[in-house]
Amino acid sequence: MKKLFAILAVMGVLSFGMTQTAMAQDSTATAAPAQTEEVAAADEAAAPVVVEEGGMHKELKTKFIEGDAGFMSLVAIALVLGLAFCIERIIYLSLAEVDVKKLMAKVEEALEKGDVEGAKTVCRNTRGPIASICYQGLMRIDEGLDVVERSVVSYGGVQAGYLEKGCSWITLFIAMAPSLGFLGTVIGMVMAFDQIQIAGDISPTVVAGGMKVALITTIFGLIVALILQVFYNYILSKIEAITSQMEDSSITLLDMIMKYNLKYKK
Numbered sequence: 001m002k003k004l005f006a007i008l009a010v011m012g013v014l015s016f017g018m019t020q021t022a023m024a025q026d027s028t029a030t031a032a033p034a035q036t037e038e039v040a041a042a043d044e045a046a047a048p049v050v051v052e053e054g055g056m057h058k059e060l061k062t063k064f065i066e067g068d069a070g071f072m073s074l075v076a077i078a079l080v081l082g083l084a085f086c087i088e089r090i091i092y093l094s095l096a097e098v099d100v101k102k103l104m105a106k107v108e109e110a111l112e113k114g115d116v117e118g119a120k121t122v123c124r125n126t127r128g129p130i131a132s133i134c135y136q137g138l139m140r141i142d143e144g145l146d147v148v149e150r151s152v153v154s155y156g157g158v159q160a161g162y163l164e165k166g167c168s169w170i171t172l173f174i175a176m177a178p179s180l181g182f183l184g185t186v187i188g189m190v191m192a193f194d195q196i197q198i199a200g201d202i203s204p205t206v207v208a209g210g211m212k213v214a215l216i217t218t219i220f221g222l223i224v225a226l227i228l229q230v231f232y233n234y235i236l237s238k239i240e241a242i243t244s245q246m247e248d249s250s251i252t253l254l255d256m257i258m259k260y261n262l263k264y265k266k
Contacts (some may be wrong), residue, residue, distance in 0.1 A: 072220060074180050079224040082173035085166050086231035093163065093238040098128045100245050104252050107134060111260045116141055129159035129242065130249045137253050141260070148257055152250045159246065163239045170235070174228045181221020188217065 103126055110119035116138060123135035136155040137148045 072184070072217060075177055075184075075217070075220050075224055078173045078177045078180065079227065082170055082177070082224070082228040083231070085169045085173070086228065086235065089166055089170070089235045090231075090238070093235065093242065096128045096163065096242055097238075098126055098130060100130055100249055103131060103134070104249060104256075107138075107253070108256050111256050112263075114260070114264050116260075129156075129162065130246055133159060133246060133250060134253050137250075137257065141257055145254065145258060145261065149254060152253065156246055156250060160243055163242060167232070167235065167239075170228060170232050174225050174232060177224035177228065178218075178221040181218040181224075184217025184221070185215070188215075 103122070106122045107119045110116070110122060120135060120138050123131045123138065133152055133156050137152045140147050140151050
């Protein structure tokens with residue numbers, strides 16, 4: 001899809017350029033008939049250019065190589081490591097998601113029959129933090145509702161910590177990527193001033209190399225930070241959804257245990 005958008009954009013620019021060229025040629029054709037061959041040559045030069053597939057990829061690769069090798073490599077490493085942590089968290093959180101309504105319905109059905117061991121088996125056979133919290137509560141069902149509540153709250157905090165594990169590394173790489181880019185910018189500016197000092201001239205050709213390195217490192221650093229930020233926000237949304245389900249399930253479990261105590265422990 002990105003390649004398609006890039007090709008359409010290039011073709012749009014080329015079409016606009018061809019239109020402007022044709023208008024200029026029409027206006028000069030009446031004033032200078034002798035320039036027919038030049039107009040024909042211009043039309044031929046303005047023919048549609050075939051955009052090679054993978055042009056955007058090649059352009060990014062070229063710009064990456066043109067940047068300072070040291071800092072561009074560090075930015076690339078930050079991207080790879082950040083994406084690795086993001087993918088690991090997404091897989092973990094996806095496995096942590098279960099059908100909460102179905103789980104709680106099975107636990108409630110077992111408790112209504114007085115089958116505490118059956119409810120524990122349901123929780124043991126279900127993956128995810130919600131089932132683990134319910135299992136911890138059921139383990140202390142004979143110790144009173146207050147003990148069950150404290151156990152559920154404490155173990156819920158432990159499971160929340162597991163959900164957020166590794167997120168601090170993602171935020172680190174989000175902060176590092178633009179910082180490395182800005183550092184490359186500063187070094188590129190220093191290179192430009194060194195070239196000015198050596199040449200004794202402030203002409204654009206003297207400072208172009210250092211300025212180009214400065215801008216390229218900044219651009220890639222910001223791109224990496226934006227990519228990781230999108231993944232990080234997605235991870236946070238999944239963590240918030242699972243945490244909310246954990247809280248709702250804890251309250252539901254306490255209500256079930258209270259009904260169980262009223263029914264079977266009079």
